[in-house]
Amino acid sequence: MTTIGDLGCPGVDVEEWRRTNRVPLFPGKVNRWILVRTLRDDPTPDDLRNTLAAVFVKWFEGTLLDPALPFHDTTRSATADLIKLERVSKERLMFPRVARRRDDLSGMPPLLRSGPHVWLEVSFAYRGQQLDMPWPVRTGAMIQLESSAQCPYNADWILDSTAVPAEDAPAELSSGGKLAELLGEKGRQIKQGLWGELWIPLVIAGSGLLLFAFARRA
Numbered sequence: 001m002t003t004i005g006d007l008g009c010p011g012v013d014v015e016e017w018r019r020t021n022r023v024p025l026f027p028g029k030v031n032r033w034i035l036v037r038t039l040r041d042d043p044t045p046d047d048l049r050n051t052l053a054a055v056f057v058k059w060f061e062g063t064l065l066d067p068a069l070p071f072h073d074t075t076r077s078a079t080a081d082l083i084k085l086e087r088v089s090k091e092r093l094m095f096p097r098v099a100r101r102r103d104d105l106s107g108m109p110p111l112l113r114s115g116p117h118v119w120l121e122v123s124f125a126y127r128g129q130q131l132d133m134p135w136p137v138r139t140g141a142m143i144q145l146e147s148s149a150q151c152p153y154n155a156d157w158i159l160d161s162t163a164v165p166a167e168d169a170p171a172e173l174s175s176g177g178k179l180a181e182l183l184g185e186k187g188r189q190i191k192q193g194l195w196g197e198l199w200i201p202l203v204i205a206g207s208g209l210l211l212f213a214f215a216r217r218a
Helices: 014-020 045-060 175-217
Strands: 022-024 030-038 075-077 080-089 098-101 117-126 132-134 157-163
Touching (some): 022 098, 022 157, 030 045, 045 075, 045 080, 045 117
Antiparallel strands (some): 030 157, 075 080, 080 117, 098 157
16 A cells, blocks of 8 residues: 555655664764766766755755855755755765765665666764754656655655764854955955055066156165
8 A cells, every 4th residue: 555655656655764774964964965966967076066956955944145145155054054965976985984875775776766876975064952863865756746756766866875973163163254254354355455456567667666766766
């Protein structure tokens, strides 16, 4: 008998799978994940970053972007802060110290949709208090049941492994704080740019005055 929760994922009780298969979270630490993503949409580098932000929204149930603006090539979704795409590879990526991998999950591990795929290392500061969450998988479609979006088979995104954390998360900044820091950096860049544009004519003018002074003394 098929339950309602299985309509989008035949043969799998999605909610039970999510209860059983969990990824550890490390509050106050920089969490590092290795994800696998299909290339069926032929993504550009910008697409990889944008779709990563979008899929974190689904996993952490937050907003697509930080309320201020992207911060140092990072974004935020609820308790996942400073989400950053660290590296991308068509070869499998691995951590030296793994906290959990998908091969450790109960029963059959989640499977990616067939076709070419890419590995992504992602870091984020975890600001929440939960110690685990459902193992992240996601299937993309314009219109779908939630059970099909969270189906562990024929997925477009799968978490492959998570690392043992090696560093504390940086101090949390509010959206206003991030905006102020970015504006301050922009102001310094403008000042540096103006100095870079002005120093050559100032040197030329100074040299001319020195030559004029030496000529008068001669």
